[in-house]
Amino acid sequence: MTSHMLVDTAKAIVADGKGLLAMDESNATCDKRFDEIDIAQTQAMRCDWRGLLITTPDLGQYISGVILYDETFRQATADGTPLVKVLQDAGILVGIKVDIGAKALALHPTEKVTEGLDGLRERLRDYAAMGARFAKWRAVIDPAPGGASSPSEACLRANAHALGRYAALCQEAGLVPIVEPEVLMDGDHTQAHGREVTENLLRHVFAALTRQDVVLEAMILKPNMVVAGRTCAMQATVEEVADATVQCLRRAVPAAVSGIAFLSGGQSGAQACAHLNAMHTRFRTSSAGPLPWSLSFSFGRALQHPALEIWAGQEAHRHAAQRELLHRARCASAASSGQYDPAMEV
Ligand code: 13P
Numbered sequence: 001m002t003s004h005m006l007v008d009t010a011k012a013i014v015a016d017g018k019g020l021l022a023m024d025e026s027n028a029t030c031d032k033r034f035d036e037i038d039i040a041q042t043q044a045m046r047c048d049w050r051g052l053l054i055t056t057p058d059l060g061q062y063i064s065g066v067i068l069y070d071e072t073f074r075q076a077t078a079d080g081t082p083l084v085k086v087l088q089d090a091g092i093l094v095g096i097k098v099d100i101g102a103k104a105l106a107l108h109p110t111e112k113v114t115e116g117l118d119g120l121r122e123r124l125r126d127y128a129a130m131g132a133r134f135a136k137w138r139a140v141i142d143p144a145p146g147g148a149s150s151p152s153e154a155c156l157r158a159n160a161h162a163l164g165r166y167a168a169l170c171q172e173a174g175l176v177p178i179v180e181p182e183v184l185m186d187g188d189h190t191q192a193h194g195r196e197v198t199e200n201l202l203r204h205v206f207a208a209l210t211r212q213d214v215v216l217e218a219m220i221l222k223p224n225m226v227v228a229g230r231t232c233a234m235q236a237t238v239e240e241v242a243d244a245t246v247q248c249l250r251r252a253v254p255a256a257v258s259g260i261a262f263l264s265g266g267q268s269g270a271q272a273c274a275h276l277n278a279m280h281t282r283f284r285t286s287s288a289g290p291l292p293w294s295l296s297f298s299f300g301r302a303l304q305h306p307a308l309e310i311w312a313g314q315e316a317h318r319h320a321a322q323r324e325l326l327h328r329a330r331c332a333s334a335a336s337s338g339q340y341d342p343a344m345e346v
Pocket residue numbers: 022138180263264265266298299300301302
């Protein structure tokens with residue numbers, strides 16, 4: 001695949017009014033979400049749930065692509081149709097999570113580095129042959145690990161390097177890399193601290209991507225929004241989140257990057273949409289000029305969670321759950337072009 005085709009795929013991922021549905025939780029994380037609402041934690045239930053999401057009628061109106069976990073990538077609906085084929089027939093791009101998780105960083109036990117580079121070239125080749133068009137790798141950064149004031153240089157560099165290696169391997173294999181450096185919103189850090197850590201992390205990530213000769217036009221950045229820690233007494237307003245996030249991105253993300261698709265990170269669907277929407281409405285006519293990249297979404301929980309609660313493992317709730325997913329996708333789509341209104345929630 002030429003880099004021209006990869007650029008087209010990257011642009012299709014963040015096409016107007018569209019974004020990604022992240023449903024690539026590992027089995028352990030999916031089971032944890034099931035456990036919270038008393039759904040049996042079995043392979044069959046995970047398959048039912050993922051099949052429900054993917055077969056939602058009209059999903060492709062708002063969702064350009066879906067990120068799958070390896071187990072889902074190989075599963076099929078009750079009538080035997082592979083889930084990958086269901087997506088392809090609906091005109092939805094298929095993505096695959098290829099990291100194998102965040103592990104303790106040597107000599108830095110409170111910090112993590114994401115693993116999965118060994119054998120990655122072969123795995124990417126196989127996924128591409130089976131229909132994947134893009135891949136995802138997530139680095140996880142605690143903004144105040146073990147109570148320290150900031151993440152260590154060792155942690156930032158190790159994670160950035162891995163993202164650079166992964167992204168280069170993806171492009172070589174004909175897949176668009178979704179580069180996800182996530183500063184967690186867990187903890188009581190201030191928004192100002194979150195902004196500082198996010199900007200520093202993004203600078204490390206783009207230095208590493210550039211060092212590995214990654215084609216920036218043929219990748220998507222999946223960052224966190226700049227919020228205060230979940231338990232911080234001073235929460236930022238919607239406008240403050242939008243302003244700090246855009247400031248950070250303007251400083252650290254080259255204009256050549258085709259698209260930015262935010263993770264939701266534990267925000268509710270309505271919060272995540274309000275924040276994304278404000279980035280569009282506040283910067284549409286900014287004196288600094290228009291934003292150089294498409295700003296869209298790649299939400300996991302903010303799209304799935306309300307639907308999961310409605311489904312609760314009951315076949316009878318299937319259609320209601322799909323309606324809720326479609327509603328959340330419609331709201332996220334509206335937010336990605338500055339058309340979201342909280343009145344859509346009632
Ligand atoms: P959340 O939107 O729930 O943060 O999930 C996005 C994701 O893909 C995490 O890797």
